[in-house]
Amino acid sequence: MLPSTKDYFKNAQNKNESRIDFDALTKKVSQLPKSVERVPETTDRTWGEAAADTGIGLLEGAVDVARLPYTAGDIVSGGALERSTGFGKDNFERTINILEDLKSDPLKRKEADISATEGFYLLWVNM
Numbered sequence: 001m002l003p004s005t006k007d008y009f010k011n012a013q014n015k016n017e018s019r020i021d022f023d024a025l026t027k028k029v030s031q032l033p034k035s036v037e038r039v040p041e042t043t044d045r046t047w048g049e050a051a052a053d054t055g056i057g058l059l060e061g062a063v064d065v066a067r068l069p070y071t072a073g074d075i076v077s078g079g080a081l082e083r084s085t086g087f088g089k090d091n092f093e094r095t096i097n098i099l100e101d102l103k104s105d106p107l108k109r110k111e112a113d114i115s116a117t118e119g120f121y122l123l124w125v126n127m
Contacts, residue, residue, distance in 0.1 A: 049104035060099050067092045 045053065071089060074081040082088050103111075 045104050045106045049106070052102070053104050053107050056099050056102050060096060063092055063095050063099070 067089075070081070070087075070092075074089070100108075
């Protein structure tokens with residue numbers, strides 16, 4: 001078992017070593033086990049799921065594109081647009097939620113993994 005970095009520096013201080021032996025430290029780091037790849041929970045999406053997810057993504061984009069001018073028009077009209085059409089801003093959210101529910105399970109898991117990530121995260125998605 002390899003000593004921790006804290007133990008390594010503690011031992012170096014006990015020996016009254018004032019400098020760090022970078023060669024030894026590099027050797028210790030190179031002996032650490034390599035990261036283990038995450039095993040996918042299920043197989044990748046089928047062609048049908050991928051096609052459906054693509055269509056759903058396009059519909060979500062269309063809803064987002066329609067939401068912006070509608071919201072801007074409603075703000076400018078002081079809410080008269082929503083009152084006159086009976087179509088509220090919450091309808092856009094409900095539509096997006098319905099489309100999210102229609103996505104395939106593998107895509108939902110990948111999106112959940114991304115949203116659960118903290119900090120900077122670079123992602124290469126192979127779908």
